[in-house]
Amino acid sequence: MKLNKKIAIVTGAGKGIGREAALEIAAEGATVICVSRTQSDLDETVRLIEENGGHAASLSRDLTDAAQVQSMVDAVVEKYGRIDILINNAGGYPSEIYDKVSKQAIKIWEWSETQWDQIIKTNLKIPFLCINKVVPVMIRQGSGDIVSVSSRMGRIASQMGAYAVAKGGIITLTKTTAIQTQEYGIRANAVAPGIVDTPGQRVYNHNVGQDDVKMGSANSVARAIMYLLCDAPQVMTGQVLDLFTTV
Numbered sequence: 001m002k003l004n005k006k007i008a009i010v011t012g013a014g015k016g017i018g019r020e021a022a023l024e025i026a027a028e029g030a031t032v033i034c035v036s037r038t039q040s041d042l043d044e045t046v047r048l049i050e051e052n053g054g055h056a057a058s059l060s061r062d063l064t065d066a067a068q069v070q071s072m073v074d075a076v077v078e079k080y081g082r083i084d085i086l087i088n089n090a091g092g093y094p095s096e097i098y099d100k101v102s103k104q105a106i107k108i109w110e111w112s113e114t115q116w117d118q119i120i121k122t123n124l125k126i127p128f129l130c131i132n133k134v135v136p137v138m139i140r141q142g143s144g145d146i147v148s149v150s151s152r153m154g155r156i157a158s159q160m161g162a163y164a165v166a167k168g169g170i171i172t173l174t175k176t177t178a179i180q181t182q183e184y185g186i187r188a189n190a191v192a193p194g195i196v197d198t199p200g201q202r203v204y205n206h207n208v209g210q211d212d213v214k215m216g217s218a219n220s221v222a223r224a225i226m227y228l229l230c231d232a233p234q235v236m237t238g239q240v241l242d243l244f245t246t247v
Helices: 016-027 039-049 065-081 113-141 152-156 161-186 201-206 220-232
Strands: 008-011 033-038 053-060 087-089 144-149 186-193 240-241
Touching: 008 016, 008 113, 016 033, 016 039, 016 053, 016 087, 016 152, 016 220, 016 240, 033 039, 033 065, 033 240, 039 053, 039 201, 053 065, 065 113, 087 113, 113 144, 113 161, 113 186, 144 220, 152 161, 152 240, 186 220, 220 240
Parallel strands: 008 033, 008 087, 033 053, 087 144, 144 186, 186 240
Antiparallel strands: none
16 A cells, blocks of 8 residues: 555546556555546546545546636645645547547648647646646645656657647656756656557547557556656656657
């Protein structure tokens, strides 16, 4: 029980990587507050945690809205008194875009401003707002762990345009946060997985004709997150774990 009595927020916890991270964190003794927009997905994650003897609660929030992010933080602090862990996982490739995409590469000059803004808002604004609102709580308590989910796309660029830019932004956001919070006993790290088998990824794969692409498991990403929380050296901050081959 390496995280016994810790209070953890996991965003995007309704499915995929977020759900697997929530399950792993709860199994190590933490109380997990599962956050996403869809309450029915959160209910299932909480049920799975409690079924395995863990402790969890859910909060339905639109994390692109600063007021709702602050409401999330206030609700957790009011009930539990602290926030020890923040897992910045919420994000993705919104269905409004990938439902209409028939090829993997959307050229930079083909993106509409609306599509670009939506991807940046979903994948970079959310982790910024969560860090922005959670870090003051961690500073007051003198400790905290933040792990954000970036992507291979943000490490070596890709054909996915705005998504790659946003995921690259998470890496710089992580390093900046680490530099600015280390003196307060806070660590900020990230994981950068390759293609992960999630419901949204399967839809995207089908639309662009890559149903047979090799994918990693969401649980593998969750285990990397757990390493950063439980087993990484205390001095390890501002780092990114790459979960893909460069060969």
